[in-house]
Amino acid sequence: MKTFLFISLWLACYPTFAQSTTTLAYDVSGNRISKKMQGSGPQPSVVASPQAVNPGQQVALSASGCPGTVKWSTGQQGANVTVTPTVTTQYSASCVIAGCVPGVSNVTVDIIQCVLDEVTVATSATIVRYGQPVTLIAYGCTGKVEWSTGQTGNSAIIDVYGPVTQFTATCTKPYCASAGSAFTYVAGTSGCGTGDVLTTLKSGNWNDPSVWSCGRIPTLTDAVYLADGHLINVNVTGYAKLLIQGGGQLLYPSTEPYYTIVFPSY
Template identity: 40%
Template sequence: MREYLFAFVFIIISITSNSQSLLIAEYDLNGNVSSKQTKGSSSIPELSANPENTNPGQASVLTATGCAGTIQWSTGQTGNSITVSPLSSTHYTAECIESGCGANGFERVKVNVIACEVYTLTAITAVASVKLGQPVSLFAYGCPGGIIKWSTGQVGGQISTKVYETTAIYKATCTSEFCDDQGSAYVIVGGTTGCANGDVLLTKQAGSWADPATWACNRVPGINDEVLLNHEVTLYGINGYAKTIIFKNGTLIYSDTGKLYTSANN
C-alpha cells in the first residue's frame, strides 16, 4: 500500500504600525510546521490630494507621508510630493520603497475631475443712469443651480448698490461648488453729478477746494454734500467742508493751515 503525504499551506497577513508582513507557513498531516517564511514589506504611505476635486487640467498636489524610503508614483515620478493635472478623474498609486524590504507598501488616491458647464449669463439694470450716490437695482439670470457673484462682493440674482462712478461697470459671474466661473455678464450704469444740497458733488478739474471751477456744478461743496474726487484738489490756507469724501482717481493735498471738516468729525 502506498502512503501519500500532503502539505497544507497557510498564508497569514498582519498589519502592524502602518506596515505589513507576509507569513507563509506549511504544515504536514500531523499538524507540524514543515517550513515557514516571513517576508517584510515597507510602510504603507498615507496619501492626500489638494484639491481632491478639480476642473479638467487644473493642478492638484499629491502628497505621501509615513514612508522612510523613496516614494515611486504610478506617473513615473518620485518624491513625497508631486503635481498632476488630470483631464478626467484618475487614481494615482504611490509605492514606498525601503531598503531591505522584500515588498513595497502601496496606497492609492483619487483626483475627481468635474467638468464645468458654461452658461450664457444675462445681466441688466433697472435704470440706465442715476445720480451719483443713489442706489440702483441690478439683475442677473441664466445660472441654473449655481450662485451668482457680483464684482461688488454681493451674491444673488438681484442686488442693490450705490453708484459712485460716471460709468460704473458691474460684473456678474455664475459659480458652483467646484466651478468658479461658469459664465459672466456685464452691466453698465451711468452716474451723473447732482447740484442740489446733499447730492454727490464731482470734481471737474484739478484745483483749489475753494474754487467753484474745480467742481462740476461750479459751486463749492458744503457740509451736507458727498464729495467724489477724480482730480487733485488742494487745501492751502483754507477750510473745506463735506459730508463724506470718496476717493476715485483723485487726491487731496493740504497744509497745516488748511483743514477739511466732515460730518464724521463735527
C-alpha cells in the same frame, strides 16, 4: 507519515513603521523544517490638491509617512509629483522598502465639466443722478453670483457715480473659475440742485471752484464725491455734509496750519 503544523508570527519588516509575517513549519517531532517570511511596508498617507479639477488642469499629489521610496502608478517617483488628468483617475502610491512588500494607498481625482450658464443682467435704471441707488439683478446662474463691486448674490444695490460705469455679474461654481458672466452699463448725471452730489472734475485745491462739478466750493449741505485718481489738497478748512471716496484722495497739510474737513454734528 509526517504532519506539519504552521504557526504565524508578527515580526518587524522595518523598525517601527512596518510589519512582516513569518510562517514556520514543524514536523510531528517538533523539528522546524521550513521558514517563510513576507513583510509589507507602511501605507503612505496620500493627498491630491485639488481633488477635483477641470480636464487638463494640474493636480499636486503628495505622499507622507513612507521611510523608503514612493513610487506612483504613473511611473513617477518621489513624495511629491504633478499630474494632469483628463478623466476621473485613481492614483496609487507604493512605499518601497528593501525586503518588504510595498504598502499601497490610493487617491481619486475627479474631473469636473464646467458648463457655462447663460447669464443676463437687468438694472432698475440706466441713467440716474450721481449718488442715487440702482438695483442690479442677475438671471440664469445656477451657482453663486459675484459682482464687480465686490458684492455677492443674485441682486446688488449700488450707488452710481461717474458718467458711465460698467457692472459685471460673474457666475461661479465649485472648482470652476467662471461659469458665465454678463454686464450692463449705468450712466450717472451730475446736477446742482437740492440733493445732488458735487463731484471732483480734476485734482487741485479744495477751495478751487473749478475742481468741483457745479463750479462752487462744497458747503455743509453738500455730499461730495472724490473721483478716481483725483488728489485734493485741503488748503483751507473745508465743509461737507458727506464725503464719498471713489478712488480719489484728500491730501492734508503736514505742517501748520493743519486744515481739515468739517462735517455737520447731529
